[in-house]
Amino acid sequence: xxxxxxxxxxxxxxxxxxxxxxxxxxxxxxxxxxxxxxxxxxxxxxxxxxxxxxxxxxxxxxxxxxxxxxxxxxxxxxxxxxxxxxxxxxxxxxxxxxxxxxxxxxxxxxxxxxxxxxxxxxxxxxxxxxxxxxxxxxxxxxxxxxxxxxxxxxxxxxxxxxxxxxxxxxxxxxxxxxxxxxxxxxxxxxxxxxxxxxxxxxxxxxxxxxxxxxxxxxxxxxxxxxxxxxxxxxxxxxxxxxxxxxxxxxxxxxxxxxxxxxxxxxxxxxxxxxxxxxxxxxxxxxxxxxx
Numbered sequence: 521x522x523x524x525x526x527x528x529x530x531x532x533x534x535x536x537x538x539x540x541x542x543x544x545x546x547x548x549x550x551x552x553x554x555x556x557x558x559x560x561x562x563x564x565x566x567x568x569x570x571x572x573x574x575x576x577x578x579x580x581x582x583x584x585x586x587x588x589x590x591x592x593x594x595x596x597x598x599x600x601x602x603x604x605x606x607x608x609x610x611x612x613x614x615x616x617x618x619x620x621x622x623x624x625x626x627x628x629x630x631x632x633x634x635x636x637x638x639x640x641x642x643x644x645x646x647x648x649x650x651x652x653x654x655x656x657x658x659x660x661x662x663x664x665x666x667x668x669x670x671x672x673x674x675x676x677x678x679x680x681x682x683x684x685x686x687x688x689x690x691x692x693x694x695x696x697x698x699x700x701x702x703x704x705x706x707x708x709x710x711x712x713x714x715x716x717x718x719x720x721x722x723x724x725x726x727x728x729x730x731x732x733x734x735x736x737x738x739x740x741x742x743x744x745x746x747x748x749x750x751x752x753x754x755x756x757x758x759x760x761x762x763x764x765x766x767x768x769x770x771x772x773x774x775x776x777x778x779x780x781x782x783x784x785x786x787x788x789x790x791x792x793x794x795x796x797x798x799x800x801x802x803x804x805x806x807x808x809x810x811x
Contacts, residue, residue: 609644
């Protein structure tokens, strides 16, 4: 007697809970899922090459980290240039203030003339980097208008160095902005990847509903089984990784903990209704794909 398997009226694709994944797990999940869908019968699923190409382009964009590393390097470079600016400003102000009490009248007169500028820009070193850039330009211009007094105190070269370093900071800041343009943070790409994944799964469920033959339905069921198996395996790997991170470290021989005094402390009854941690994802969760 032959037995015939009854095909289900609907299919279920497990929820992946991608939002909980760290960036590494998240991108890896989409790399594999994109490959699974790309290698399936996409004509049957009505999934175009454009959708797969867009999916892969987003994944590749999330994988590119070189611009981010370059931005970090440029940021450190800006911090170093800013330290040079602060040092030059402090040195310049100290020279002017020191010569204000000089016993040489010519030096004292020139210093008092320049002290007006110093007082106006007092505290410049503590300003924000961007604001400081514009203020230094204004201060340098003010010093330039008193070139004779600068020459008397011998600070013309110091002002020139300050202007050069400040211009270097501005050029480096522009370079950082240009580099940032080439980098997109993963958190900005995630919504787009979530959307395209959701659309792909909707195509799979719709293809099953509108399949004309049992053979087509069995083919889609095999694909769904493959997808669900991968989701379960991936979530299991993620949960194990999170559990390892939360595993308590071994205490040193001379390190005391509350457990050492457990006999002296009353037991606290655990609340059975307390909510479970959000970090672990239940492997048996099954989510219907909404069409």
